[in-house]
Structure formats: C-alpha cells, structure tokens
Amino acid sequence: MELKSTREAYGDALLKLGDDDNSVVVLDADLSVSTQTNKFAKKYPERFFNVGCAEQNLIGVAAGLAIAGKTSFASTYAIFSTRAWEQIRNTVAHDNLNVKIAVSHAGLTNGPDGASHQSLEDIALMRIIPNMTVIVPSDAIEAEKAVVSEASRAGPAYIRLNRVETPIIFEENYNFVHGKAVLLNDGADLAIISTGTMVYEALEAAKMLRRENVDACVLNIHTLKPIDKKVIIKIAKETGAIVTVEEHSIYGGLGGAVAEILAEKYPVPMRIIGVNDEFGESGEYQELLKKHGLTAMNIFKSVKELLEIKNHEIPRD
Amino acid sequence: MHSQGASKLEDISMMNIGAIKRLDDKARKIRKQVINMIYVAGSGHPGGSLSCVDVLTTLYFHTMNHKPLEPEWTGRDRFILSKGHAAPALYAILAEAGYFPVKKLPSLRKMGSMLQGHPDSKVPGVEVSSGSLGQGLSIASGIAMAGKLDKKNYSVYTLLGDGECDEGQVWEAAMLASHYKLDNLTAIVDRNGLQIDGLTEKIMCLEPIAGKWRAFGWHVIEIDGNKSVEIIEALDEAKEIRGKPTAIIAHTFKGKGISFMEWINAFHGRALSKEEMEIALQELS
Numbered sequence: 001m002e003l004k005s006t007r008e009a010y011g012d013a014l015l016k017l018g019d020d021d022n023s024v025v026v027l028d029a030d031l032s033v034s035t036q037t038n039k040f041a042k043k044y045p046e047r048f049f050n051v052g053c054a055e056q057n058l059i060g061v062a063a064g065l066a067i068a069g070k071t072s073f074a075s076t077y078a079i080f081s082t083r084a085w086e087q088i089r090n091t092v093a094h095d096n097l098n099v100k101i102a103v104s105h106a107g108l109t110n111g112p113d114g115a116s117h118q119s120l121e122d123i124a125l126m127r128i129i130p131n132m133t134v135i136v137p138s139d140a141i142e143a144e145k146a147v148v149s150e151a152s153r154a155g156p157a158y159i160r161l162n163r164v165e166t167p168i169i170f171e172e173n174y175n176f177v178h179g180k181a182v183l184l185n186d187g188a189d190l191a192i193i194s195t196g197t198m199v200y201e202a203l204e205a206a207k208m209l210r211r212e213n214v215d216a217c218v219l220n221i222h223t224l225k226p227i228d229k230k231v232i233i234k235i236a237k238e239t240g241a242i243v244t245v246e247e248h249s250i251y252g253g254l255g256g257a258v259a260e261i262l263a264e265k266y267p268v269p270m271r272i273i274g275v276n277d278e279f280g281e282s283g284e285y286q287e288l289l290k291k292h293g294l295t296a297m298n299i300f301k302s303v304k305e306l307l308e309i310k311n312h313e314i315p316r317d
Numbered sequence: 318m319h320s321q322g323a324s325k326l327e328d329i330s331m332m333n334i335g336a337i338k339r340l341d342d343k344a345r346k347i348r349k350q351v352i353n354m355i356y357v358a359g360s361g362h363p364g365g366s367l368s369c370v371d372v373l374t375t376l377y378f379h380t381m382n383h384k385p386l387e388p389e390w391t392g393r394d395r396f397i398l399s400k401g402h403a404a405p406a407l408y409a410i411l412a413e414a415g416y417f418p419v420k421k422l423p424s425l426r427k428m429g430s431m432l433q434g435h436p437d438s439k440v441p442g443v444e445v446s447s448g449s450l451g452q453g454l455s456i457a458s459g460i461a462m463a464g465k466l467d468k469k470n471y472s473v474y475t476l477l478g479d480g481e482c483d484e485g486q487v488w489e490a491a492m493l494a495s496h497y498k499l500d501n502l503t504a505i506v507d508r509n510g511l512q513i514d515g516l517t518e519k520i521m522c523l524e525p526i527a528g529k530w531r532a533f534g535w536h537v538i539e540i541d542g543n544k545s546v547e548i549i550e551a552l553d554e555a556k557e558i559r560g561k562p563t564a565i566i567a568h569t570f571k572g573k574g575i576s577f578m579e580w581i582n583a584f585h586g587r588a589l590s591k592e593e594m595e596i597a598l599q600e601l602s
Contacts, residue, residue: 025466049462049497057455057489064459067445068467072459087486090449091456095438 003165004140007104010161011036013147014073018044024151025070027051029058034163035075035104055080059087059099066097071151074099078106078119078160085125092156093131100150101126102159106136107197107247108275108289109163114282120275124252126158127225133157133178134224136246136254138199139169142222145176153178160196164285167200169220181228187215190241190303190310193232195221195254197294198245198273204296209303216303227257229265236266241310243271243302247294250274269309271302333546336379340545343413344374348574349601350409350422356594358426361434362402364571364584368509368542369403369476372567373410375548376474385415388441394471395444395460399453400478400507401435402586408432408440416442451484453477454504458494461502461562472556473502480512483521488533494562495534502562503555504535507542509571511582530564542567575600 030053032038041048062072092099110117137143150157194202206216244255255272355361381394412419424430435448457475540547555563572578575597
C-alpha cells in the first residue's frame with residue numbers, strides 16, 4: 001500500500017503552481033518545513049514570505065498581496081490558523097479575496113504534540129464563514145489536485161492537510177471537481193459519508209460489511225463547503241440510512257453539514273462519528289484514532305447498529 | 318511670485334502657502350460633511366473622524382497619486398484606513414475627490430447604502446474593508462510587498478488610531494515591515510490621546526510611542542497632525558527614506574475644529590444633537 005501525507009502533496013503542488021503561474025505567492029508562519037512550503041521557498045525565494053510565528057499578520061499580509069493581484073497561499077498548522085479566525089472572516093472572506101489558507105497537522109495527526117497542537121474544531125469554524133470554501137482531501141493525490149484546482153478559482157479557501165502519511169486512494173488520473181462529492185462504492189443498504197483521512201477507513205468498513213452481505217455506499221466529501229447537497233439527498237433517498245465519519249468534532253463538521261441538509265430535505269436515521277465533545281491528548285496517531293472510535297471497526301459497528309434501526313424501525317429516543 | 322534667487326527652502330514655503338490654504342479650506346469642507354453625515358445617520362464616531370481630517374485631506378489632495386475616475390488605476394498610491402471608525406472622514410474625502418457623488422454621503426449607515434458604518438470595499442476608492450482594529454498595517458504591508466515584487470513604484474499609506482496600537486497584530490506587522498525593508502510604506506498614527514474608555518495613557522499606556530516604532534526599525538517623524546504644512550513635510554520626508562518604512566506620529570485633537578468637541582471623549586462614538594450640529598457647522602463656516 002502506497003503512503004504519502006497530504007502536506008507533502010501540498011508542497012509538490014505549490015512547486016507546480018510556482019512554475020506555471022508567477023502570481024502565486026506563499027506565506028508561512030515559521031513552520032515551513034512542517035507545512036512543506038519550504039520546497040517552494042527554496043525554488044522561488046522572492047515569492048516566499050516567512051512572517052515569523054505571527055498568524056494574525058500572516059493572514060493580513062496574505063490579504064494585502066491578494067488585493068494587489070497575487071494568489072496567496074498562507075500556511076501554518078490548522079489549529080494556529082484559527083487564531084486568526086476574525087482576520088479570516090473580516091478581511092479575507094468578507095472581501096472575497098484570493099487567499100488560500102492551506103493548513104497542516106489537522107485533526108489528531110499531530111498526535112504526540114497533544115491537545116494544544118491538534119485541531120478538531122476548524123471545519124466548523126471555517127464552514128460558518130460566508131464566501132469560504134472548505135476542502136478536506138482524502139489522500140495525497142486528491143490534495144495535490146485540489147490545491148491546483150483552488151489556485152485557479154477566485155476567492156478564499158481553507159484546505160485541511162495532515163501530518164501523517166496516509167494510504168493513496170485515487171489513481172494519478174483522478175479528476176478533482178470543486179464542490180462535487182465522489183462516489184467510491186455503490187451500495188443500497190446504507191451510506192457512509194466520509195471526509196479526509198476517514199475516507200480510507202470508510203472503504204475498509206465497507207469491505208468488512210460486504211462479508212456480511214451488507215452493501216454500503218461510500219461517499220467522499222472533499223468539499224465541505226459548498227457541499228454537494230444534491231448527491232447527499234439522492235444517497236439518503238436511495239439508502240435510507242447514513243453514517244458520517246470525520247477526524248473532527250462531532251459538532252459542526254461533516255456530520256453537522258449532512259444533518260442540516262437531511263433534517264430539512266429528507267430525514268433518515270443517522271449516526272455521526274467523530275471526536276466527541278472533548279480535547280485530544282498526546283499519543284501516537286493510531287492510538288488516538290482508536291481511542292476516539294475513528295476506525296473501520298467502529299464504523300462497521302455503527303453501521304450495524306444503524307441498520308437495526310432502519311430495518312426494524314426501532315423507535316428513536 | 319518669488320524671485321529667481323530664492324532658496325529651495327523659500328521655494329517650498331512659497332508653494333505651500335497656496336497649497337496649505339487650499340488644503341485647509343478643503344479640510345473645513347470635509348469636517349462639515351462629517352458632522353452632517355453623522356448627524357443624519359444618528360450614530361457614528363465624530364471625534365476620531367475629525368482628528369484625522371487634515372491627514373486625509375493632505376494625503377488625497379496633495380501627496381497621493383490617484384485618479385478618482387479610475388479607482389483601479391494600477392499606478393495609484395494605496396491608502397488603507399486601519400482605524401475604520403473614521404469612515405465618515407474617508408467617505409467625505411473620496412466623494413469630494415470625485416470617486417462617487419457627494420449627494421450619496423447622507424446615506425451613511427442606512428440600509429442598502431454602499432456607505433457602511435465601517436469602510437467597505439464596495440465603495441469606489443476603498444481598497445479593503447476595515448473596521449476591526451489592528452489589521453490595516455498587515456494588509457498595507459502585503460500590498461507594499463506586492464509593489465516591490467512587481468517593481469511598481471506606488472506608495473502605500475495606512476492610518477492607525479493610537480488606541481488601535483494596543484492590538485498585538487500592529488506590532489507583528491511593524492516587525493515585518495521593517496524586516497522586509499518596506500520603504501514604500503508609511504504608517505500614520507492618529508495620536509489623539511483618547512480611546513473609547515478614556516485617556517490612552519490611563520487605559521493602556523502607549524508612551525514612548527515614537528520610541529516603540531523606532532525600536533521596531535522604523536523611521537519616525539513626530540508632527541502636529543492638524544497642521545497641513547507639517548503633514549506635507551512629513552509625507553515628503555517619508556518618500557525620501559530608503560531601506561525602512563516610515564511611521565508618522567501625528568499629534569491631533571479628537572473632535573478637532575469644533576470648540577465643544579475638542580479633547581472631549583464623549584464624542585468618540587455618539588452623534589451630535591440638532592443643536593450641537595448647528596453650532597458645529599456655524600463654527601466651521
């Protein structure tokens with residue numbers, strides 16, 4: 001199984017963009033090795049700006065460069081970008097500026113650094129801002145394509161990347177389309193809607209379910225906003241039960257977005273898998289995933305519970 | 318006319334006499350607009366709008382290269398109003414310069430108007446929306462960096478409030494601008510000495526404010542920010558400085574121009590009554 005981190009893919013994508021488009025500038029807040037912007041910095045030093053560890057300024061300077069016609073990529077850890085949330089809201093998003101906030105070490109992927117360096121609330125924080133696009137790639141190939149695609153689209157975007165190496169899901173010729181959900185597995189019994197690192201776990205869970213004659217549809221939502229409402233409603237109608245799974249709080253992320261849509265348009269029994277209302281802690285990434293139930297096995301269990309409700313119409317409490 | 322043999326210094330002062338009279342007349346006109354706009358709106362920030370009128374007037378009617386009928390002209394000097402609550406002053410200036418009709422000014426803060434309570438980039442001539450304090454210097458720095466990168470010779474100006482300098486982001490940007498040697502950037506601090514809750518020195522001591530900017534690597538000029546001649550000279554000096562950005566500490570009076578408003582903090586964020594408005598307009602006539 002081939003492994004690559006989405007941050008590494010981001011660094012590679014920036015190099016390509018740097019070659020193709022001299023309006024691309026990259027900013028970092030003293031984390032350029034970790035975010036992989038150092039590759040761009042080495043090749044295009046005149047278009048790379050390190051602002052030091054100053055995230056509010058990072059966003060403001062990126063905004064100024066965008067106002068002057070540049071496509072700004074601003075990078076830091078996911079959690080530290082939320083420190084500049086108000087700058088992102090009031091300047092970048094309000095004025096619809098061409099600033100791409102590409103952040104690494106999202107979710108629990110910064111395991112041993114502990115709660116202060118993990119980011120479990122960022123999707124919710126970014127999703128709520130008007131004009132903002134939120135992208136959570138599921139593998140390195142999707143990450144690279146998403147970064148290139150977002151560079152060519154005007155307006156702000158939040159691109160959520162990971163520290164750890166994760167399995168490659170897509171082929172090289174994969175075509176990323178902004179705002180379009182990707183159907184990865186067909187199935188009529190129930191749908192697993194997933195994003196980011198959890199897409200792979202969802203596919204593994206679907207394999208386990210197949211052994212028990214359960215056909216689970218697996219959907220990859222790489223664009224959390226604008227989210228593909230049409231496909232989500234269609235899948236709800238076709239399967240009648242939905243499990244969402246994300247490496248993020250159970251509040252306000254993918255589960256929240258899907259529930260917002262279905263509650264109004266087509267309510268079906270649903271389970272939201274994510275990190276419960278709590279902080280992370282130090283630990284190896286895989287240990288943390290296991291603790292918080294972000295595994296194929298836990299998805300498998302949740303699906304089976306949900307199928308009970310769907311098939312036997314157990315009254316919901 | 319001055320004689321052929323006049324020194325350079327006299328040359329400047331001769332030129333300035335006419336220019337200064339025009340600027341002062343213009344500033345008086347802007348102050349009237351500000352008083353009227355905030356009166357009609359029924360809310361707004363008259364104190365801090367009036368304190369910076371002379372700086373804005375000098376920038377827009379003397380120093381800056383700009384084309385009001387072509388707001389997106391790429392060669393323009395850029396201005397960012399970081400202390401966004403002085404929006405009425407900026408709007409009055411832009412209208413007076415011809416960016417949009419003066420008759421739009423009374424729509425300030427009204428539903429559906431482009432003249433939002435704080436600057437909005439929908440308004441021709443407004444480079445970026447502002448209002449949340451502490452952010453303009455970062456944005457101005459980004460524009461200045463793009464100017465350097467593109468080898469354009471426009472200048473970038475930003476006006477900060479003194480109370481605004483409490484914001485940590487101001488100093489993040491101050492550090493960056495000197496690190497990147499942004500000599501195409503000038504920050505003007507409207508040093509009116511008051512912030513919402515009272516005297517800046519009582520709420521959060523700023524002094525030595527000039528020393529702080531100097532320590533951050535800036536060329537610092539202190540002036541009477543309500544005197545156009547001093548503003549002209551400081552802005553001219555800023556243009557000549559190479560290798561570092563310039564900070565102009567403009568000592569001003571909040572409510573400048575209206576006897577009962579000067580140095581009175583009650584007028585930070587409240588509109589004038591009808592009677593106050595009438596007296597104010599009379600004083601400006």
